[in-house]
Amino acid sequence: MEALILEKIENGIQTLTINRSDKKNAITLDMYLALTQALNSAKQNDDVRVTLITGAGADFSAGNDLAEFVTLAQTPDKLNTTFDFLHTIATYPKPLVAAVEGMAVGIGVTMLLHCDLVVASQSSTFILPFVKLGLVPEAASSLLVPSLVGHQRAFELLVLGEAFDANLALELGLINKSCDLGSAYEDALVYANKLSVLPTQAVQLSKRLLKQPKEDSVQLSLARESRVFKERLTSQEARDAFMAFLNKA
Ligand code: COA
Numbered sequence: 001m002e003a004l005i006l007e008k009i010e011n012g013i014q015t016l017t018i019n020r021s022d023k024k025n026a027i028t029l030d031m032y033l034a035l036t037q038a039l040n041s042a043k044q045n046d047d048v049r050v051t052l053i054t055g056a057g058a059d060f061s062a063g064n065d066l067a068e069f070v071t072l073a074q075t076p077d078k079l080n081t082t083f084d085f086l087h088t089i090a091t092y093p094k095p096l097v098a099a100v101e102g103m104a105v106g107i108g109v110t111m112l113l114h115c116d117l118v119v120a121s122q123s124s125t126f127i128l129p130f131v132k133l134g135l136v137p138e139a140a141s142s143l144l145v146p147s148l149v150g151h152q153r154a155f156e157l158l159v160l161g162e163a164f165d166a167n168l169a170l171e172l173g174l175i176n177k178s179c180d181l182g183s184a185y186e187d188a189l190v191y192a193n194k195l196s197v198l199p200t201q202a203v204q205l206s207k208r209l210l211k212q213p214k215e216d217s218v219q220l221s222l223a224r225e226s227r228v229f230k231e232r233l234t235s236q237e238a239r240d241a242f243m244a245f246l247n248k249a
Helices: 029-044 066-072 076-090 107-114 141-149 151-160 166-172 184-196 200-233 236-246
Strands: 005-010 013-018 050-055 096-100 103-105 117-121 125-127 177-179
Touching: 005 029, 013 029, 013 184, 029 076, 050 184, 066 076, 066 236, 076 107, 076 200, 096 107, 096 184, 103 107, 107 141, 117 166, 117 184, 125 166, 141 151, 141 200, 166 177, 177 184, 200 236
Parallel strands: 013 050, 050 096, 096 117, 103 125, 117 177
Antiparallel strands: 005 013
C-alpha cells in the first residue's frame, strides 16, 4: 500500500504530500506522526532548504479524520499526536510553502496559518467547521485568525463556519495567490524554487524575526485550545455531529 504521507527531497525542496485522496486527504494520527517526523528530520537535513505541503488528487485536506475522532473520544490524550504536529509546524524554522486544490477543511485551513507562502486554486473551498462539530478552534487559530482579519470577521469564519472561496481567502490574507485549477503545485513550486536559492541562513533568520513577536502567544493559544478541544471531543454535541457525518445524516 502506498504511504499516506509521501516525501520527496529534490533541489533543496522537501515535498510532503497528504496521500489519501479517497477520503479527501482526511488526516489520521498515523499521518500526523509521519508529518511530524518528516518535518523534524528536515530540520536537521541541510539538503532541505524549503518544505512544500500539498494534497494528492483533487483536494488539499478534509481535516481531521472524523471516524477516528469517534474512537479518540475514549482516549482524548492520544490527540497529543495532533498537537505535536501543530507545535512542530508552528515552530518549523525553514520556509513552508503550501499548495491547495479543492477542499481545505479544519486543520486543512488552520495549518496554512503556519505556512509562509500559500497558493490555492481558484476553485478551492475553505471551511472552519469546528463549532458545527461541537468543537473549538485549534492550531492557534483563535489567536492568528483575529490577528489576520479582526475579531468580527474571525468570529464569523470560526464560529459560523461557512465555506469561503479562494477570492475571500486572498482578500483575508490567508493565501498569497490564487491560480488556475490544477496549477497550485506548479505555482507553489515556483515560490519554493525562489526561496531555495536565497541565502539559507538569512531566510531562516528572517522567518524567525517575523514569527518571534507572536511566538509566546502562539504557544499559549496552542496549549489553551488543546485543553478545551480534548474536553469537547468527549462532549455529546461532538459525538452527535461525528455520528451525523458518518451516517451521512
Ligand atoms: N474524515 C473522515 N472521512 C472523511 C472526511 C473526514 N474529515 N472528509 C471526507 N471523508 C470521506 C467521506 O466519508 C467519503 O468517504 P466514503 O467515500 O467512504 O463514503 C469520502 O471522504 C468523500 O467525502 P464526501 O463527503 O462524499 O465528499 P463531498 O464532496 O460530498 O464533501 C466535504 C466534501 C469535505 C465537504 C465533506 O466530506 C465533509 O464535510 N467532510 C468532513 C470535514 C470535516 O468536518 N473535517 C473535520 C474538521 S475538524
